[in-house]
Amino acid sequence: MSRRLRESLLGLALLVPSAIIFVWFFFYPLYRLFVMGLHQSNRTGTAERYVGWGQYSDVLTGHQFTEGVKITFTYVLYTVPLGLVLGVLLAVAANRRLKGIKVFQFIFSSTIATSVAVASVIFFVLLNPQIGYFSSIKFFSLANTDSALRGVALSSVWQNLGLTFVIVLAGLQAVPDEVQEAATLDGYGPVRRFFKVTLPLISPTLMFLAVVLVIFALQAFAQADILTQGGPLGSTETLVWKIFNSQQPIDQGVGAVMAIGLFGITLVVSLVQFLILDRRVHYGN
């Protein structure tokens, strides 16, 4: 066997373990989703009939899906901008040469230690309509259909704060001191320096972070599962919540199409991320 052939075989062999998992749990299920979307099952899942692409157009324009998209996009709007602003605030505040600053940096990054589920329980303590400390604040009330999503979003904002802080701080620390000093010598005050110099320089980091937070928000499920069970009156049923609750055989066709819809949305967001990363690499060169 030639050396070249041996190297090729080894290379492919090393990919096999990963490839098995990817085919089994990623690509085959994607194919299954498309097929399921073309069929309808009976209540017990014993019989299936072909209903065709009509089910796609029905579901994607139907109330359930569009409502889920609306709730999910609203969730993105509630969590991403606020999360970014707070993350920048904390990072700018903690990006100082002060004694003991490491302690503050540790505290600000501490919510990294919470999972979505842990953060949800913590906000259960704060917002639960029966026992929550802040349940009387109407703006975040989990008991009303028009405010429940804001309350749920608040738990995500807090939970992601640590990650946002850590990433923005790393971005700030990558800005050379000389740039700041040059701006100061040019007579820029701290506020103008921040908006005219620092912010443009860390904007690629913020873009990256925005995409990460959008993807987190698109996948929101545990928050609603623990804090509101999708309620009141379905007002916190995110897209993933609806997909999760379409697992009965009779709902599966509809659930599959909604999952394809989520896939499409994820694809667009990932594409945006790729374009941003690509552009940044070119700037870097």
Place this chain on the structure above:
Amino acid sequence: MGTDLNQPRWKRLTWYAGLTALGLVVLLPVYMTFVRAISQPRAYALAKQPPWPVHIEWDVFSRAFRDGDLGRKFLVSAVVTVLIVAGQMITATLAAYAFTFLRFPFRRALFFVFMATLMLPIEVTLIPNVQTIRSLGWLNSYPALVGPFLATAFGTFLLRQGFRGIPRDLLDASQLDGYGHLAFLRRVAIPVTRPVVASFGVISFLAAWNQYTWPRAVVTEGRWETIQIGLRNVSTQSADHNNVAFAGALIAALPIVLLLIFLQRQLVRGLTTGAVKG
């Protein structure tokens, strides 16, 4: 920002005050949960929920293990996490090595296919994947809990970045010495990229420990619940008992708190990969 240390005293003090205020806001939710966990529920409600503990019961943490079966849930989570981290390490290292050091047909195309899995989060493929697990009779089992996470595009990408920093000459030299590829991987490539491997390990641990949606979908029996999905019971418990659930949430976060304290550098490096150039 080089001048901060030389700023007048009052300016520094103002800054400390501001930082402290922000820190308290960040920690407030955890503090409230802690107060609520250690307070006797009835006494606490009677006292109108003050911001300090009432009738402290420290045994709530041991009761969380006894009544909430937290020990079992902790074990399931630990086994799942170890299996996922170990599995990802193996599959991602092998794949990253192949993509970096070996020439084989369709290398670029296959790398692209691997990265494409980043666009297929488990939330999208949930329904057919649960169906697969069910038809294999794997509901409520370790294979179900870890299966879909035994390979990772993110980890493969990360390790490939690390491996690319290794000079090609090193490989050629080791081959002259009679080392094969696997020996080079084990004795040179992995030791040299240890910081990257460590960062990846920490991130992988974090993600595996914190999982929710997938275990929630493939577990139907209490004894297979991970610690995370066990937390959802907080919403069904009566107000007299949910202090146990609050204690459980604090305990669930503990392993990651330790990770944050002892492996902060690796964690931060892993989290900021891709976010900041360089």
